[in-house]
Amino acid sequence: MPNAGKLVEPDRVHRLCYTDTELFELELERIFKKTWVYAGHESQVPKSGDYWTFDIARQPMVLLRDANGKVGVFFNRCPHRGAKLCTLQGGNIGKEIRCSYHGWRFDLDGCLIAIPHDQGYEGTRLSKSDPAYSMAPAPRMASYRGFIFASLAKDGPSLVEWLGPAKVGFDDMCDRAPEGEVEVVPNCYRVIQRSNWKLFLENQMDVSHPMVVHESTGRAALDVENDIFKRTGNRPLHYHMLSAFTWPTSKWNELLLTRNYPQGHSVLGGYMALRPEDPDTLEYERLLAERVGEKRKEEILSTNIHHVIYYPVVSVQPPLQQLRAVRPISVDKTLSEIWHFRLKGAPEAIYRRALWYYNLVNSPATMVNADDLENWNRIQRALQAETPEWLSLHRNHGSDIVEGDVVSTREGLSEAPLRNQFRAWKAYMTQGAGA
C-alpha cells in the first residue's frame, strides 16, 4: 500500500490519494471510523418509532426515536443472525422492532424484548440480559442545535470540540430562525458521483472553478434574467442564484475569502445578495428583531457565509438552509444526501426563496451541479493516467494569513482550503503509525 504520509506535501498531492483502493479502505478505518459523521436532524424523526437509515464507513446505521422521545443511533442489524432491522430509507417502525428472519423483538431503545419460542438457551453463553444481544448503539452520539452526529470511535474530541469555530455554520443557520432552530423539509435527494469523496469537499471550497464550470448556466440565466427585466422591470431573486456565475474572476477573488481550521473544516464567505429590502424580507427582519432584539438581529443578518465544510462528512449552506452529507461508497463512488431546512418562525416567503436554491441548484435536475459532477467524473477517470504523479495546490501557497493553526485567505482564489483538507487528511491517516 502507498505510504499515506508521503502522498501529501504542503503544496501538492499525489494522484493515488484519489485512486488507490487500499488507501480508500484505510481512509474508512482511520478517518470515517474515527471522526464524527452526520446522522440526521432531530426533526427527521419527530415521533416515537420514526427512523432514518444511513451509513458510517459503509456500515448500516439507524437513527431511531424511542417511546420516551430520546433519539439513538444503532448499528442496523440483528445481533442474532445479522439481518438488517430497519430496512427502508426511513419511516416509522411502530412500537417495537421485529426482526424479519427469526422474530427477535427489540424495544425502540434497542433493548431485546423477547426471542420467540424461547427455549434451548439454558446452559449456553447467550443471556437475554447481556447487552451483546440487544441492538448495538453507536459508540458515541451527540447533537448540536438539532443536527445529530455519531462516531464509531469511543474516544476522541467531543462534537463541539470537533466542530470548533466552524460551528458558526450551524449557528448561522439556526440563529436566522426567529425561534432559533430549523426543521427539516421532509425530502432527501440522493445523488451518486462516480468519483472520490474528496473531490466533492474540495469543490465546495474551490473558488477558482465556478466561473469556468458554471459559465454556461450563468450566461443562460443572465440572458433570460435580462429579458425578464426588460419585460417586467423586475429581476427575480432566484435567477441571481444562477447568473452570479457570470461575475468576473476579480470579484470572486475579492469576496470569497475562507477561514480554514485544523480539523479540515472551512468557512467560505458569502457573495449572493441575500438580504434584499422587499416587504417579505422586512417582515422577516421585524419578526427576528422582535425575538432577539435589534442589535442581535443585525449581528445575525450581517453574518455573511456561503458555505461551511465539516471535513470530511458534511457541507452546509447556512443562509440558504441546505445541507449535503457525504457518504463514501468506494474509491471512485460517493453518495451525497441533500436536504433543505425551514427557519422556524420565519414567514413562508423566506422559506420559498431558499427553496428555489434547493430546486435549481441541489435537485437531481440541477443546472449547476451537473457540470461539477461531470468534471469530478472526468478527473476520476483521467487520474488513472500515471503521469503527472502530482496534483497542484500551489495557488497563494505561502501568502495566506496564518494565525496559530488557522489559515485565512487574502485572495479568494487561494487554494488554502484544499491544502487545509489534506493537512487534516494526513493527520488522520498517519495516526496509528506504521502505515
Place this chain on the structure above:
Amino acid sequence: MSLAREVESLLYRQSEYLDSKAWDQYIDLFAEDGLYWMPPAPHYTTWEGQPSIFIEDRDLMTVRARRVMHPRAWSQQAEWTTNHVVSNVLIERTDDNEVHVRSRFHMMELRRDEIRHFGGMYRHDLRRTSDGLKIRLQRVDLFNSQAPYDYVLQVWV
C-alpha cells in the same frame, strides 16, 4: 381529427422534440403560463411551497435550453442521447377549455458508454387555444424518483 388523435399527436411530437434536441419547439408546446413539474414523489399534490425536481415555466425552460446549447456546457460534451416511448394514453376528462390526459413513458438515455432508464407517468393538462392544444401543466412522476440518481437529469424527461 379526433380529440384522441390530436392528443396523441402532441405527446408523440413532444417525445420527438426531446429526442432530437429541438428545444425551442419543445418549449413552444407549452402555453404562455405553462409549467413543467416533476415532484420528488407521487404523494405531492402541489409544487407551491414544496421541493420539486423540476418546476419550470417557459423562462426557466429557456435558461435550461440555452445552457445545454452553450459550447461550454461541459456535461453536454459527452455523447448523450435519449429515446422516449409514450403509450397507454388515456383522456381522463375534458371540459370546455381543457383536456386532461394521462400516459406512461419510458426513456432510455445513453451517456458515454452507459445506459440509464427512466419510466413513469405523464399527466398533461392541455388548454384549447386558437393555436391548437397547449400544455398548461405537465406533471411527470418518475417511478424511480426516490432512487439514488447516478449522475443527474440534464433536460426534461
